[in-house]
Amino acid sequence: MAEVGDRLVMGSPRRHDRALRATVVAAASGGVAHRRDLRAAGLTRHDVATEVAAGRWLAVGRHTVATTTGDPSREALWWRAVWESGAGAVLDGVSALQAQGMTGFETAVIDVSMPSANRDHDVAGVRLHRRRVVGPVAGGGIPRAHPVQATIRAAQWATSDRQAALLLCLPVQQRLVRPDDLFAAWAAVGRSPRRALLHAVVRDVCDGAQSLGELDVGRLCRRRGIPPPSRQRLVRLPTGRVYLDVAWEDIGLVVEIDGGHHLLALNTVDDALRQNEVTMGSEWVLRIPVLGLRLAPDRFLDQLLRAWRLRAAEAGDGTAV
Incomplete structure (x- = not known):
């Protein structure tokens, strides 16, 4: 059957049947269908041409047909x-x-x-x-x-x-x-x-642990004229013992280097609680993601140098650079 208007002439599905078949096919691919899949669903080249000519479907490629006329997903x-x-x-x-x-x-x-x-x-x-x-x-x-x-x-x-x-x-x-x-x-x-x-x-x-082990923060500090820090200073908090990566104990300045494991969402919450607990004391805490030392080392080291100078001045350290 062939179709004239919406009348069914032997062999071709009616308009609403075409729309239903095409919708089922296109549902798995965001509203578009491959011509071969439309053929497998019983829709002929003539069926597709009829819908495109009527403006109900859009041909958006050699193989791709959009079964709606709105913006594609x-x-x-x-x-x-x-x-x-x-x-x-x-x-x-x-x-x-x-x-x-x-x-x-x-x-x-x-x-x-x-x-x-x-x-x-x-x-x-x-x-x-x-x-x-x-x-x-x-x-x-x-x-x-x-x-x-x-x-x-x-x-x-x-x-x-x-x-x-x-x-x-x-x-x-x-x-x-x-x-x-x-x-x-x-x-x-x-x-x-x-x-x-x-x-x-x-x-x-x-491999954040290995990466941090290879990262020589002391060398970066020396390059900017900052005195060598103490490393892995043990701090006791109400939640237990933690290790701070870099510290200048004499002037109350701490820098934490966050490794790759800190990318995980829950770790950022724990990190914030930990930093706040320390910061509420007499120390300053700077946080530097290890990726920051890869992508913007100078900006982070500028911050560290400014912080060291201010804390050294407050402590009356005559060696401030």
């Missing part, structure tokens, strides 16, 4: 990017992490990777990365790179050092990636943009 744009880029295409980098559930970072482009041997197609709003090997893919939902690989690539493709560090931190903080898995995957990476920085940040995020 982010999920719909992801599916369109994968379907239209070429065979074997998957979301990658930030886009793959967002599809995995990452929040706290937005981007204007969709990153897609695909095998370099396959034919690709330019798609508006899509940044295509041709790879000899795409690598492991996450299971379920939209095709996307595994979160560990996506995290490393997102950091490599970042537009700044600060952004790269953030994109290594967020997936770990939001428990999309296990630190041990990220550390192991990074160890297998060969050449990489910003390799020295990324290596340091991965260590900070995944």
Whole structure:
């Protein structure tokens, strides 16, 4: 049957039946459907052409049909990017992490990777990365790179050092990636943009204790003319014993260096309580995240130098620089 207006002529579903079938197909992909899936649902090329011509659906690519005429959802744009880029295409980098559930970072482009041997197609709003090997893919939902690989690539493709560090931190903080898995995957990476920085940040995020052990705060202080501090000073608080990373006991100045484990949300609460307990005494406490010493060392050391000078002056220390 063929259709004239809304009359059913043998072989073609009525308009409301077409809409129902298409809605079911598109529900799994944010309101868009692949033409092959529409065919599998019993909708012919003529059915699709009729709905598009009537303005009820939109053709938004060679393969992609929007079953509504409103603004597409982010999920719909992801599916369109994968379907239209070429065979074997998957979301990658930030886009793959967002599809995995990452929040706290937005981007204007969709990153897609695909095998370099396959034919690709330019798609508006899509940044295509041709790879000899795409690598492991996450299971379920939209095709996307595994979160560990996506995290490393997102950091490599970042537009700044600060952004790269953030994109290594967020997936770990939001428990999309296990630190041990990220550390192991990074160890297998060969050449990489910003390799020295990324290596340091991965260590900070995944192996904070080792990273802090390698970080020579005393050397940084000497470089700025600040006298050597005492280290790991034991402090007794109502909640028990804690260790403060760096202290100048004679003038009442303390600096805590927060390692990668402090990225976890609950630790920030404990850290704030701990710092407040100390600060309510006679000491000053400065907090420096270890990532701060990677990304903005001069600004943090400027703060430390100012604090040391003020405390030394209050204590009557004639050696203030």
